Amino acid sequence: MGSTERAEFKNPLIGWIDERLPVFTLMQKEYGVFPTPRNFNYFWNFGAIAMFMLITMIVTGIVLAMHYTANTGLSFDSVERIMRDVNGGWLIRYIHMNGASFFFVAVYIHIFRGMYYGSYKRPRELLWILGVAIFLLMMATAFIGYVLPWGQMSLWGATVITNLFSAIPLIGDSIVTLLWGGFSVDNPTLTRFFALHYLLPFVIFAVVFLHVWALHVTGSNNPLGLEPQSEKDTLPFHPYYTMKDSFGLVVFLVIYCVFIFYMPNALGHPDNYTPANPLVTPPHIVPEWYFLPFYAILRAITFEIGIPFTEITIISAKLGGVIAMFGSILLWFVMPWLDSHPIRSARFRPLYRLFLLLLLVDFVFLGYVGSQAADAEIFHIPLSYFGLGATGYYFAFFIVILPWLSKFEKGRELPPSIHEAVLAKHAK
Template sequence: MAHAQTSEFKNPVVNWIDQRLPLFTMIQKEYGVFPTPRNFNYFWNFGAIASVILVVMIATGLVLAMHYAPHTSLAFDSVERIMRDVNYGWLLRYIHANGASMFFIAVYIHIFRGFLYGSYKQPRELLWILGVVIFLLMMATAFMGYVLPWGQMSFWGATVITNLFSAVPLVGGDIVTLLWGGFSVDNPTLNRFFALHFLLPFVIFAVVFLHVAALHITGSNNPLGIEPKGPQDTLPFHPYYTSKDSFGLAIFLIIFAAFVFFLPNYLGHPDNYIPADPLVTPPHIVPEWYFLPFYGILRSVTFSIGIPFTDIVLIPAKLGGVIAMFASILIWFAMPWLDKSPVRSYRFRPIYSQWIWMLPISFFMLMYAGGKPAEAPYVQIGQIGTVAYFAWFLGLPYITRHEKPLPLPSSIAEAVLGSEAAAAGATAKPMEKA
């Protein structure tokens, strides 16, 4: 005879459900009593913030899809109808459009925290790799979403970016034709992009689930980069970090709301309020701001690579730019093996603590150069930023070999509370259990 799962929840409805499907027990285990390092700072809020924004993007996207018409002769007008005639359509669209920027802001900070505190190191390599996969899916989803309004910048951005694949030897033309669904960016392209833009957020959600599952297997990293050595080093996730995450989320949503209600078009491009016209090329084609660093890398390769003293070209400039752009993200996968230092946190790494700042400096240089016309001095700024960006990654093995880390604290509790308080906490925990 089958027996129901034992459950101790006081609410009879919750208890009845949990005995038959222990969802609430799982939630209590993973988000209630889950032991979490006691020294998290506010950098650790951005994973939860990004998760909330993802849910907001999926919810608003579902409603917008009900009113959008994925056809080249109707798409632009359907977006204007959403803005003017659909109840609160303007709000849904502004939340969705600005939500993409907020999502990337949260994820960029989340990734930089990983670089700062070595969250890619053993045993969290797979956790990091899944995070990079999420970022690649985000980029694909955001690019296809930017095309859907079918404005001037949407159309020409799609034309320029999809044409990049034509640089791939042998199969480049076939890839472009497959992306377009024909021989130019037209109605089949818009239909494909709409279908994929609708589908990919659910793929992202699934990979986020794996990302969180991997996190709960290995446990969270922390600002000191040392593993918890006992119950004195941890706190239950609820109520300590649910409260802290809620506060951080509230501040972030206030900033989000400020853009939605007061600066809804600040992060967009005015040309996207002009219907797409294949016969009129905008004077300066730029992607959304969150793509600008990688666009800057793409444009910084202005030379071909060939055999010296011959006319043989091995890598044309266009292909070199495409390779550099994709390599700038794919190199993130190699971080656990490029940085072999046994110490995680930059706080205890004298050279790395200085070296780390070259990464955001080069990133913002590339963002600046990517948003400017492809002319001097912006091309040169992009080239300097590209060299600095790749030098940062490729210099990590050298730093690992020559750096002498500082002594690590013996435990998280000692670093946070002091040795006497940590010792008292260590002895108090077993007594409480007894």
């Protein structure tokens, strides 16, 4: 009944299966001969690397879940049992624990590449939106997973972050009670967090499927930001980019393995190796490193917004911080419409490139601010002032600078096509 033209396969078993269920024809079409711009650089490796890390996290997470006990009295001991008594348990846990950090490394680079080369612009708006949705799901999954070992930082991190929802007017306290499953972070909180942590990676995988589907509909962007105009502008994905992605993945895995085998706890927090104690507050509560910029934005808002010359408060400092933190990510969703400049790639937009690189420095600095105590100082100046300034630039970039550049920046002349630009580059 199907009218799809099937590929020919030498293996008779594959041919027999494909005749009845053309899954191999689909793979050949979408990943074998799929036309891909011929000028990809190594920034384009990180999408495949992120997919590999997601699968790694799901597989190791399932194995760890077989030995984990979601109970406040047993969870810490069950993690230690995995480390000591389960065959290869230490390795599986370190792969999973460091895998979260390296998954975020790959995704952060993937997002920056999208911003730098304009991969959020028409016709890839939905592709970009799905990518941001994946990032939000990753943040939720990682936060919930950080709670599961039930160490000191797990308990108090969960207490601080879930308490943020209490700032929402009218329904905030009800949301917190729902998250906790009671009136404090306790056993019901841990069990529902474990259930959600098991579920969300599969939700992420489903959204990744939609993300890749959208990519194969619109086609890939490229460093020039030009659409392919002929076959000369493209290469088949296999073998050219499968080999390129494989090389990049091997290099990435070498660095990943250095952390797994030689410094597995470098990206964690020592307080989480102490069992959770609700009676003892850690001196400095910090999230994992990949949340630190957003944590700094949350803490940067220390002032209230109200009606002048009255004592009426419209937005409390706590609510303002929550709005700023979530708003800093939600702005990514509307980036395709904030930046309406006709040129995609920052290679041909010098002002945009400058402001974007400043945003990168700003984001890293926010991460440093988030890692320090709230009362820390630089040159006898409270670090919170610098954090507020960095937060201001972050929002100014999206709300002010991008729309301004869209109207007034004059980009450089674009090359006529991808293949002509590639040939001109190699002719030099």
